[in-house]
Amino acid sequence: MADMRAYVKKVLADVVKKDPDQKEFHNTAKEVLTSIIPVLEAHPEYKDEKLLERFVEPERIVIFRVPWVDDKGELQVNRGFRVQMSSAIGPYKGGLRFHPSVNLSILKFLALEQVLKNSLSGLPIGGGKGGSDFDPKGKSDNEVMRFCQSFMTELYRHIGADVDVPAGDIGVGGREVGYLYGQYKRITRLYEGVLTGKGLTFGGSLARTEATGYGLLYFTQNILNDAGIDIKDKIVAVSGAGNVATYAIEKAQQLGAKVVTCSDSNGFIYDKDGIDLDLVKDIKEVRRARIKEYVKKRKSAEYHEGCTGVWNVKCDIALPCATQNELTLDSAKELVKNGVKVVCEGANMPSTLDAIEYFQKNKVYFGPAKASNAGGVSVSALEMSQNSERLSWTFEEVDNYLKRIMDDIYKKVTSACEEYGAKGNLLAGANMAGFTKVANAMHCQGWV
Ligand code: NDP
Numbered sequence: 001m002a003d004m005r006a007y008v009k010k011v012l013a014d015v016v017k018k019d020p021d022q023k024e025f026h027n028t029a030k031e032v033l034t035s036i037i038p039v040l041e042a043h044p045e046y047k048d049e050k051l052l053e054r055f056v057e058p059e060r061i062v063i064f065r066v067p068w069v070d071d072k073g074e075l076q077v078n079r080g081f082r083v084q085m086s087s088a089i090g091p092y093k094g095g096l097r098f099h100p101s102v103n104l105s106i107l108k109f110l111a112l113e114q115v116l117k118n119s120l121s122g123l124p125i126g127g128g129k130g131g132s133d134f135d136p137k138g139k140s141d142n143e144v145m146r147f148c149q150s151f152m153t154e155l156y157r158h159i160g161a162d163v164d165v166p167a168g169d170i171g172v173g174g175r176e177v178g179y180l181y182g183q184y185k186r187i188t189r190l191y192e193g194v195l196t197g198k199g200l201t202f203g204g205s206l207a208r209t210e211a212t213g214y215g216l217l218y219f220t221q222n223i224l225n226d227a228g229i230d231i232k233d234k235i236v237a238v239s240g241a242g243n244v245a246t247y248a249i250e251k252a253q254q255l256g257a258k259v260v261t262c263s264d265s266n267g268f269i270y271d272k273d274g275i276d277l278d279l280v281k282d283i284k285e286v287r288r289a290r291i292k293e294y295v296k297k298r299k300s301a302e303y304h305e306g307c308t309g310v311w312n313v314k315c316d317i318a319l320p321c322a323t324q325n326e327l328t329l330d331s332a333k334e335l336v337k338n339g340v341k342v343v344c345e346g347a348n349m350p351s352t353l354d355a356i357e358y359f360q361k362n363k364v365y366f367g368p369a370k371a372s373n374a375g376g377v378s379v380s381a382l383e384m385s386q387n388s389e390r391l392s393w394t395f396e397e398v399d400n401y402l403k404r405i406m407d408d409i410y411k412k413v414t415s416a417c418e419e420y421g422a423k424g425n426l427l428a429g430a431n432m433a434g435f436t437k438v439a440n441a442m443h444c445q446g447w448v
């Protein structure tokens with residue numbers, strides 16, 4: 001037993017030593033590796049095969065220059081990345097993030113999370129992540145297009161429908177995926193499913209836009225069922241106002257809950273009468289404006305500067321859907337004080353490790369991102385299937401499939417909790433269940 005603890009400790013120390021500045025990646029590696037010790041104990045051969053050393057080392061990382069010309073005619077230079085973390089169970093799969101904060105540490109943490117998430121989905125997809133420090137905010141459509149074309153002019157040689165299939169993430173939605181796809185096709189002449197989240201007129205899947213948010217609620221429903229809680233009329237706090245948040249709000253409302261908040265990186269909205277989602281969509285999807293516009297149209301709503309205040313609002317269910325480390329220990333304490341019963345993650349790693357521990361200690365049901373937000377990538381994989389068979393499925397078919405996948409993920413996670421004596425700790429269960437499949441595939445494929 002001590003042996004595997006020592007093994008994990010050594011691998012983690014090496015991770016820190018190799019890249020001392022990659023704090024986000026260290027956190028994820030620590031969270032994952034310390035919770036899979038029971039799986040390692042059941043498979044002592046993994047230590048001899050240096051399986052963990054390989055698991056934390058990306059198969060390949062591509063870093064490249066992205067020059068583009070802005071509307072004033074001035075040349076701008078950004079940095080592009082693609083982290084191809086693991087192809088053990090399928091082609092690399094995972095989103096692209098365009099945000100000024102993007103760096104290698106963040107992309108490596110996201111890529112490692114993606115490997116486990118994609119494994120949990122049960123579909124044949126490996127894990128990767130990419131993006132750029134480009135900030136789409138305030139840029140014209142033409143600027144975004146020129147940036148995307150330049151980005152793809154390098155990226156195209158590293159991806160392919162059976163090699164690596166990027167999609168959206170923060171700052172990359174339908175508009176960006178469209179421009180990226182157009183340039184890929186123009187360079188390669190291939191009309192193939194090389195990106196997911198495409199528009200419906202060129203190979204996109206119905207329900208992909210809704211998938212992460214809807215999937216989050218399907219997963220949350222499983223937790224609520226086991227806890228004997230009815231979602232109807234429950235107060236829900238959501239952070240973010242992007243793709244994930246919008247469709248989490250939509251499904252929560254369809255299920256009869258009352259969502260009272262949403263936010264962006266400037267501040268948050270509290271609407272005691274319940275969020276008007278059409279208004280949010282108009283502000284964020286159509287006008288690409290700031291969320292504070294909301295209060296101009298709704299008398300029942302308040303706007304507050306700063307995004308952490310969203311967790312001071314009294315709620316039964318909290319759904320962080322904005323970004324990593326947005327829910328800290330202080331916010332966790334506030335939520336618990338106000339009686340929160342369930343926290344389920346829509347964003348990737350929104351809760352800090354000490355916040356998660358606080359929830360678990362205080363008997364708050366906690367749904368970890370790599371399980372609860374797997375709906376987006378799962379429908380991406382269904383988009384790949386539809387592209388391969390050159391057919392399109394109906395919204396209902398995809399949505400039913402998504403629900404089945406989220407229910408299956410919940411079963412896999414809770415079974416792993418039972419099997420390894422970690423009942424109630426869905427984070428440990430998700431890590432163990434996700435890792436088990438990837439590790440087996442790595443073991444069977446030899447020392448690569
Ligand atoms: P969007 O770009 O559509 O929306 C992001 C939202 O989060 C915006 O409201 C944005 O506000 C806010 N936000 C971004 N950065 C910060 C920050 N530093 N502090 C506070 N708020 C911030 O992205 P998505 O909705 O696609 O992604 C949200 C999260 O969900 C991310 O963690 C992503 O990795 C994860 N995710 C996304 C999936 C997908 O399919 N899209 C699938 C699974 C997970 P502002 O407009 O001010 O920047």
Ligand code: 2IT
Pocket residue numbers: 093094095096114117165166167168169196348373374376377378380
């Ligand atoms: O974090 C994620 O799972 C995503 N951004 C979606 C990735 C995808 O390939 O659909």
